Amino acid sequence: LWYKDAVIYQVHVKSYFDSNNDGIGDFPGLIEKLDYIADLGVNTIWLLPFYPSPRRDDGYDIAEYRGVSPDYGTMADARRFIAEAHKRNLRVITELVINHTSDQHPWFQRARKAKPGSKARDFYVWSDDDHKYDGTRIIFLDTEKSNWTWDPVAGQYFWHRFYSHQPDLNF
The missing domain is CATH 3.90.400.10 (Oligo-1,6-glucosidase; Domain 2)
Known part of the structure; x- marks a missing residue:
């Protein structure tokens, strides 16, 4: 049970690092900072919701579970982030909200x-x-x-x- 000894770093993609200067953090920006995160001594990154959402509750109102909010990048960016994290021996877990959806779902x-x-x-x-x-x-x-x-x-x-x-x- 790896999680019992895990050192987990929680990340809200939108507020972490903005790679394209639009004022919103994104997966490419997160990739740029993976070495820094790894150097903190963590072994797991916990991502807050990054799915398409009207964002009336900061992304916890998910409108589509199989996508990435366009403000944060693309599915390819998310997959590249996970691959790059794994290269640094960092696990990635996501906060998957399954109690409710957005009324736009x-x-x-x-x-x-x-x-x-x-x-x-x-x-x-x-x-x-x-x-x-x-x-x-x-x-x-x-x-x-x-x-x-x-x-x-x-x-x-x-x-x-x-x-x-x-x-x-x-x-």
């Missing part, structure tokens, strides 16, 4: 248009009213009044533990 867009009870609709948690799970704490009381949000397309409420633009997947 194709799964949610499909679910809200699908018939209740269908496979597509059941990707998310829906209700005809906002009283189910009444005792559940609302995490962000400063911005959310409920863990349920009405969706006019679906004609139902959808469940979210975080923000109303992050519908929870139905596990």
Whole structure:
């Protein structure tokens, strides 16, 4: 179990190193700094979400799990980063948010248009009213009044533990 003794360095790609002077960190910039990171004595890099996202929650509102946000580079850049990290004996782990998606994700867009009870609709948690799970704490009381949000397309409420633009997947 390698992770028990791992020295992990957390990196937010967007704020680490900007290789093209657009004001946003990117994978090519991260590659440029791999020797520095390795010299810190770490053996693992933990990447915060870097997937395509509307970024209403700093990338935790993922709109597509199989891509790279264009601001951070390309999939080829990400693969090159991983290969270069491995050359320096650095493991790479990613923060994969699977509790919820962005409301812009194709799964949610499909679910809200699908018939209740269908496979597509059941990707998310829906209700005809906002009283189910009444005792559940609302995490962000400063911005959310409920863990349920009405969706006019679906004609139902959808469940979210975080923000109303992050519908929870139905596990």
